[in-house]
Each structure stands twice: as structure tokens, then as C-alpha cells.
Amino acid sequence: MKLSFINALIGLLYPSVCAACGSSLFKWEKLVCTRCRNLLPKTGYEMNEDNPLARMFYGKVRLKAVTACFFFSKEGKVQHLIHELKYKGNGDAGIFLGQELGKSLKEAPLFQGLDYLIPVPLHPKRERQRGYNQSQMIAQGISEVTGIPVGDKFLFRSVNTATQTHKTKEERWQNVKDIFAVKHPERLEGKYVLLVDDVLTTGATLEACALTLSAVPGINISCATAACAG
DSSP, X not given: OHHXXXXXXXXXXXXXXXXXXXXXXXXXXXXXXXXXHHHSOBOOGGGOTTOHHHHTTTTTSOOSOEEEEEEEOTTSHHHHHHHHHHHSOOHHHHHHHHXXXXXXXXXXXXXXXXXXXXXXXXXXXXXXXXXXXXXXXXXXXXXXXXXXXXXXXXXXXXXXXXXXXXXXXXXXHHHHTTOEEESSGGGGTTOEEEEEEEEESSOHHHXXXXXXXXXXXXXXXXXXXXXXXX
16 A cells, blocks of 8 residues: 555656657556557568668669658657657667567568577677667567577677767768677578668668678678667
């Protein structure tokens, strides 16, 4: 009884708010309000092999499929969720985005038969500063919906590069090329893996990761992100 009173008092003083719009949540809502859940702009790219994201990688690296769950726009609801995930220590925002992405992948023929989800790695120093790898949180959410295991030990980042924010396409590529490496490549031979990241902008980071993984014999690679530019 005393604990319930304390929880109620905390809820009164610090009400839970929607991570997408900032409005107060009803007691049956969690993290994102019902209105925002219904309004988040889905891409539907998971059902289209020749979508604009897939075309970004043509002639650069061989990928089976590429998708993003939501469109990302400045000051939009998805941007707020990504901001919560990357800069506010809200790992649950990543889990939510991953779960929504997982729901779309579960019904998409192009993404059937996946063996591992491979989150784009952070350098250990950056991960310690943030408290988690945001891509791994998204991958965890996907795994909760699909049952596909997260293979977070296969790919690692050997260089702690500067942030990609505000860099040009060429600068982004120069910032990430040759900084990834594969551990236990024999366990990935002949496997179908999904590279997972938070936002797809120029595709430079995913391209660098995919090129590194493509050296593994018989591997098939697809990419999925929580969001992409709208």
C-alpha cells in the first residue's frame, strides 16, 4: 500500500510523457502515446526490392534488400524518438523502434530466413560514454518480435571516429571506410544476416560494414534501419 502511494506520488510529480510528442501518457500507454503510434510515418520499403534506399547501394556493395521502418523529418516525431535514444539515455526508445521494425520485417518475403541481426558497432569508448549501442537496442527490439538472434560479437569498430553529423557524403565515407573488422567469420559462412542501424542518410556506414562482411564466403546481407530521410 505504501509503495503504491509512493509510485502514485512520483507519477504526479514526474508524469510519464510520450517520447515522440512530449504529451502526458495515460496509465495504459507506455513510452509512445496511442496517437503517435498511429501517426508515425511508415515507409513500406520492406515490400519493395527496388526502393530508393536499395538504389543507394547499387554498384557499391551487393545487398539482398534494404529498408527503413519510418521516414525521418526535422522536428518530427521520429526525430524525437531517435534523439531520446541517442542523446537522452532512453534505451527503451530503441527497443520500441526495433519492435516496430521487427513487425514490418516479419511479414516481408525479402527478409525471411535471417540467421543473425548484426547491429552496427560503436567503438567501446563511445559505447561506454553513451551507456549502450543504440543500434543494438534496435536489434534487441527486432529480436523480441521475430526471434532472430542478435549477433553483436561478429562485427567490431577498430577506430573511434568522429561523429557523422554535419559531414558531407564523401566526408562520411572517408570517416568510416576501413574501420570495421569481423570476428569469427567461419560462423557467418553461408548465413543470411541483417545489418541494423538507427538512421540511414548517405549509407556510408552501412556500406562500410557490408563491404567488410562481404568477404565472408557465401554470406548474404540485407540492411534495415529504424528511419531514413523523408
